[in-house]
Each structure stands twice: as C-alpha cells, then as structure tokens.
C-alpha cells in the first residue's frame with residue numbers, strides 16, 4: 572500500500588483542488604517612481620516595463636490597472652534637484668502627488684516610502700547622527716500624512732524611527748495613519764536597478780552600517796519586535812526571495828501583517844531569464860506564489876500589473 576500523490580496533480584482541476592496557496596488581487600502593492608513636471612514618462616533601462624512618471628502621468632498610468640484590481644501603491648520621490656528640505660516641503664514632489672492620486676482614486680491605498688536618500692547629496696539614508704536623522708524622518712512622514720497618505724513606510728533602518736514617527740503623527744493629529752516599517756531590510760546586492768530608478772545610489776561607501784547583515788535571522792526577529800513595540804502596524808521584509816526564511820520565521824513568531832518587498836534586482840533577474848528565452852512567464856507566478864506561501868500577507872512588486880492581468884489564467888479552471 573502506498574499513497575497516490577500523483578492523483579493530486581494529474582490534471583488542472585486536480586491541481587487546483589489541492590492548491591494550498593492562492594494569490595489575491597489585494598495582495599499586490601505597486602511601487603511608483605514619481606518625478607517632477609507634467610507629462611513626463613521615462614523608461615528605466617535596468618527595469619524593463621517599469622517607468623518613472625510625473626504625478627499627472629502616474630494618474631493616467633494606473634487607471635487601467637485599477638480597473639483590473641489594483642488596491643495599493645507605494646510612492647517613491649525622484650526629485651529634480653537634491654536638498655534635504657525638499658523631503659518634507661509642503662509643495663514637495665510627494666506632498667503634491669498624494670492629493671492628486673487620492674482626489675481621483677479615493678479608494679486607492681496610497682503608501683509612501685519615507686527616507687532621505689533620494690534627497691540627500693550623498694545618497695545615504697542618514698545624516699550621521701541616528702536620533703537627529705529620526706527627527707527628520709518623522710518630519711517627512713508627518714508631511715505625507717498631513718496631505719492624505721494612507722500609510723507611511725520608513726525605509727532607513729535607523730534605530731527608533733517608528734517611535735519618532737508615531738510621536739510626530741500624534742503631535743500633528745494624524746495618529747490614525749499607520750506606520751508600515753521596513754523592519755528587516757538587508758544590505759542586499761539586489762537593489763542595484765532601484766538605485767538607477769530612484770537616483771539614490773550612495774556616492775561613497777555602502778549601507779552596511781545600518782541595513783541588516785545578510786547572514787542574520789534571529790536579529791531580524793529582534794528588529795521586528797522592536798518596531799512592533801514602537802507602534803508599527805505592519806512590517807516589511809526586504810528583499811523577498813533570498814529572505815523567505817525570514818518571512819517564514821516572522822510569520823510564525825508575530826501576529827502582524829507582513830509585507831515582502833520583491834525588489835528591483837529580483838525583478839530584473841526574472842526578466843533577464845525571460846529575455847534570454849530561458850524561462851516562460853510562468854516563472855513570475857511561481858515567484859509571487861512562493862512569497863505568499865512563505866507567509867507574506869502582501870507583496871510589493873514591479874510584477875503587479877502582470878499579476879493583476881494574469882492571476883485568473885493561473886488560478887481558475
């Protein structure tokens with residue numbers, strides 16, 4: 572007597588009946604790179620199919636994607652000229668973009684990436700002193716919340732920034748805006764294409780003194796616990812694929828929504844395989860469902876438009 576596992580896979584209906592993990596439309600968060608100006612659309616050579624937009628073009632671009640089920644976006648500002656004060660200016664790039672999106676799509680969840688690296692001259696996520704940096708980060712987060720951001724997502728990896736942001740949100744009467752913390756963000760080599768896209772590459776050195784050391788996982792749990800204690804409402808783990816063990820451990824350890832960031836290098840790698848004819852687009856579905864299977868509730872991914880268009884092809888009879 573032996574078990575007939577093959578019966579579960581024998582045809583498509585059988586496979587679907589036994590499928591344990593499904594992707595849903597609201598699992599996906601689309602990153603949007605926002606540039607200054609009007610009517611601007613720019614390609615990003617290192618990320619095929621991904622564009623940078625001025626706010627008016629971003630509004631147009633997402634219209635058909637919203638029609639197929641886009642629920643959430645995360646905004647990254649790519650300012651025309653550097654200057655820290657631009658990061659929290661009332662008429663700053665992101666501060667103007669948030670209401671434009673919310674006015675037209677009130678149901679869309681607009682999250683913002685909160686950091687100084689796209690604005691600072693040296694491309695670092697801090698200004699030297701940890702606590703002083705946290706004050707600036709909190710100021711940026713507050714400036715996003717005040718114009719209608721649905722959530723703020725600090726990505727700097729400074730100690731105590733969730734505490735500082737929560738305190739600032741309370742001070743300005745925006746305590747209801749959740750902080751979605753990049754709690755476990757690793758000093759990864761998979762960020763290269765993003766830095767092209769966001770113009771945020773460090774001018775000197777690297778980010779190893781604040782982003783996490785790739786061999787560590789127990790430490791990721793400590794980082795996540797600290798951010799939850801400081802008031803984070805959701806947690807981001809970044810990158811996704813090389814760190815699915817962290818997603819899995821965090822899932823077991825914490826009862827909090829987990830978001831995995833399927834980063835630019837992971838995206839470019841998959842596209843390189845497809846361009847070389849070494850993989851079919853099924854590889855995208857496999858990638859995304861593996862992130863969900865590991866325990867992520869949601870996925871920030873450049874594959875979002877593809878996923879929303881193709882989900883039914885993979886998940887229905």
Ligand SMILES: [Zn+2]
Nearest residue numbers: 686687688696
């Ligand atoms: Zn940064």
